[in-house]
Amino acid sequence: MYRKILALTLLTVLLFGCAPINKSTSAATVVTVDDGLGRTVKLSGPAQRIVSMAPSNTEILFAIGAGSQVVGRDEFSDYPLQVKPLPSVGGSMGNYSNEQIVALKPDLVLAAQINTPEQVKSLEALGLTVYYLNNPTTLEEMYKNLEIVAQLTGHESDAEKLITSLKARVAAVDAKLAHVTNKPIVFYEVDATDPTKPYTYGPGTFGDALITEAGGVNFSDAAGITDQYPQVSLEQIVKTNPQIIILGDSAYGATADAVKARPGWGTIDAVKNGMIFPFDDNLVSRPGPRLVDGLEQLAKLLHPELFQ
Amino acid sequence: MKIRPYLFSLLALGLALILSLAIGSVFLSPAQLWDTLIGHGTQVSNAILWDIRLPRTILVALTGMALGGSGAAYQGLFRNPLADPFLIGVASGAGLGAVVAMSIQWPYSFWGLMAIPMAAFVAGLFTIFIVYALARVGKTIPTTNLILAGVAFSAFATSLTSFLMLRSTNDVRRALGWLLGGATQSGWTAILAIVPYLIIGLGILTFSGHALNLLQFGDEQAQQLGLNVTRSKTILLIAASLATAAAVAFSGIIGFIGLIVPHVMRLWFGADYRRLILLSIIGGAAALIVSDVVARVVIAPQEIPVGIVTALVGAPFFLWVLRRAKNQGYW
Numbered sequence: 001m002y003r004k005i006l007a008l009t010l011l012t013v014l015l016f017g018c019a020p021i022n023k024s025t026s027a028a029t030v031v032t033v034d035d036g037l038g039r040t041v042k043l044s045g046p047a048q049r050i051v052s053m054a055p056s057n058t059e060i061l062f063a064i065g066a067g068s069q070v071v072g073r074d075e076f077s078d079y080p081l082q083v084k085p086l087p088s089v090g091g092s093m094g095n096y097s098n099e100q101i102v103a104l105k106p107d108l109v110l111a112a113q114i115n116t117p118e119q120v121k122s123l124e125a126l127g128l129t130v131y132y133l134n135n136p137t138t139l140e141e142m143y144k145n146l147e148i149v150a151q152l153t154g155h156e157s158d159a160e161k162l163i164t165s166l167k168a169r170v171a172a173v174d175a176k177l178a179h180v181t182n183k184p185i186v187f188y189e190v191d192a193t194d195p196t197k198p199y200t201y202g203p204g205t206f207g208d209a210l211i212t213e214a215g216g217v218n219f220s221d222a223a224g225i226t227d228q229y230p231q232v233s234l235e236q237i238v239k240t241n242p243q244i245i246i247l248g249d250s251a252y253g254a255t256a257d258a259v260k261a262r263p264g265w266g267t268i269d270a271v272k273n274g275m276i277f278p279f280d281d282n283l284v285s286r287p288g289p290r291l292v293d294g295l296e297q298l299a300k301l302l303h304p305e306l307f308q
Numbered sequence: 309m310k311i312r313p314y315l316f317s318l319l320a321l322g323l324a325l326i327l328s329l330a331i332g333s334v335f336l337s338p339a340q341l342w343d344t345l346i347g348h349g350t351q352v353s354n355a356i357l358w359d360i361r362l363p364r365t366i367l368v369a370l371t372g373m374a375l376g377g378s379g380a381a382y383q384g385l386f387r388n389p390l391a392d393p394f395l396i397g398v399a400s401g402a403g404l405g406a407v408v409a410m411s412i413q414w415p416y417s418f419w420g421l422m423a424i425p426m427a428a429f430v431a432g433l434f435t436i437f438i439v440y441a442l443a444r445v446g447k448t449i450p451t452t453n454l455i456l457a458g459v460a461f462s463a464f465a466t467s468l469t470s471f472l473m474l475r476s477t478n479d480v481r482r483a484l485g486w487l488l489g490g491a492t493q494s495g496w497t498a499i500l501a502i503v504p505y506l507i508i509g510l511g512i513l514t515f516s517g518h519a520l521n522l523l524q525f526g527d528e529q530a531q532q533l534g535l536n537v538t539r540s541k542t543i544l545l546i547a548a549s550l551a552t553a554a555a556v557a558f559s560g561i562i563g564f565i566g567l568i569v570p571h572v573m574r575l576w577f578g579a580d581y582r583r584l585i586l587l588s589i590i591g592g593a594a595a596l597i598v599s600d601v602v603a604r605v606v607i608a609p610q611e612i613p614v615g616i617v618t619a620l621v622g623a624p625f626f627l628w629v630l631r632r633a634k635n636q637g638y639w
Contacts, residue, residue: 088609
């Protein structure tokens with residue numbers, strides 16, 4: 001009997017799942033771009049009223065000169081300063097206010113990978129045009145994202161100029177570091193709420209990639225860790241013995257003095273030599289043009305002798 | 309049949325519905341609301357009222373009905389005042405199913421989006437079947453066995469869920485939101501998908517009042533009074549779990565409603581299950597709608613997961629009701 005009930009239940013799940021989904025939009029289209037969910041997004045011209053759903057998207061929009069077309073932002077967008085007065089559409093704990101988004105009458109909602117497919121669907125169901133921008137994993141992909149957003153907003157030439165200057169800055173860093181042989185092991189602290197088990201960046205994150213590009217060896221690579229955001233034991237840190245500690249959690253109160261005072265950290269070279277530096281984590285965690293700022297600042301921290 | 313309890317609770321539900329349609333993160337004046345109601349709204353006010361607030365309110369109401377009704381049934385079935393719809397594992401099973409489904413990259417399509425609620429629903433029901441099979445002794449299902457098997461299996465599923473969440477850092481926000489009861493995928497699809505299960509589940513429970521009354525005397529007494537105890541228990545278990553699992557699949561895990569609404573109804577209107585189930589269904593809807601309104605406005609335009617509100621507002625309210633009723637021995 002139970003097997004029958006189970007089978008019946010499953011069958012009904014399948015049957016009642018079948019409701020129609022797509023509303024297609026009409027109008028002559030000028031801009032057509034494929035997005036990160038494999039959807040094709042069509043706009044009848046460059047977007048003029050944009051709601052940004054992530055800090056990285058907001059930074060991209062302003063960097064390519066589309067800032068005046070932004071009418072709303074997520075709660076965590078705080079850069080550049082002009083975004084502060086813009087109405088917030090939420091975003092804490094992944095909750096956005098669809099009411100607020102609809103009320104802003106956007107012609108484009110720029111979503112990011114921190115947004116769920118369900119959110120994209122619910123906005124789409126309200127008749128809004130949503131573009132889902134995938135996170136880049138390399139600087140090249142980040143440039144590509146700048147081009148995509150430029151295409152959506154009609155700022156192609158601004159974006160090309162920006163990309164050229166970003167590439168020149170990266171090349172300048174690379175040139176300075178070309179002959180570096182002493183590559184310090186760098187421990188990047190993401191969160192040390194529990195100082196015996198802090199979180200750090202692993203392979204596949206910009207934290208890891210930029211430390212490598214800035215002429216260092218990321219702790220995770222030195223220790224053979226493959227997780228993206230590993231929580232590592234203090235024992236492992238002591239054993240790997242980083243020469244530099246970077247406090248990505250300085251915005252949350254971590255300081256060099258506090259690290260020195262932590263029990264068990266005193267034997268690490270970076271702590272003994274006072275090589276502990278606060279850092280703006282947004283420069284490596286937000287996949288936008290400020291990643292290049294992050295690279296430059298990391299290179300200066302790791303190899304100050306080359307940047308006098 | 310006493311009519312006043314029904315009138316009272318339906319009035320509360322009606323007020324909650326009006327509140328939920330009138331209040332949101334975007335302010336609509338009474339005049340704007342009225343215009344929109346009679347079909348003279350602007351594009352924005354139409355979208356907000358008809359496409360955002362109404363489907364969300366209905367989904368929340370249905371979820372509250374499922375939690376309130378099955379909570380009352382579980383308390384009667386287990387003869388345990390601490391029983392709630394999640395006691396023997398629907399929530400932890402569904403949570404595990406959802407988190408496993410989230411770890412897979414589904415295509416952006418109708419079925420891809422349905423994968424998570426379906427996984428939650430199936431896993432929730434599957435848990436009940438496992439617990440039932442574990443608890444059964446011959447032809448009987450002793451209540452203590454059910455609770456112990458359920459609690460142990462829940463603990464197992466919950467820790468597996470936590471482990472998976474720690475491993476897949478990218479989806480933690482999504483998973484956490486789901487586990488705290490965020491109505492992530494609102495809209496009419498969810499409502500259409502859960503209504504059939506609620507009708508079956510809650511319909512059966514509503515007409516099981518007599519059986520639940522008899523079960524209060526204990527299994528042996530109930531059997532002597534002519535009730536087929538094992539069959540009744542099985543039917544009640546399936547009906548309550550079906551309704552809960554369907555609601556949880558789309559609304560996430562929302563605590564406390566299923567625990568306190570039946571108690572409040574019992575304190576106010578008496579312990580007769582022929583009345584209590586239906587009253588808890590109505591009361592559950594009203595209570596969850598009000599909680600959802602609070603969740604929407606307390607830090608607008610941000611929203612907090614409704615599961616936080618139900619416990620934060622529900623616990624003090626329940627203590628107040630309990631305190632007032634302390635002189636009537638009630639359970």
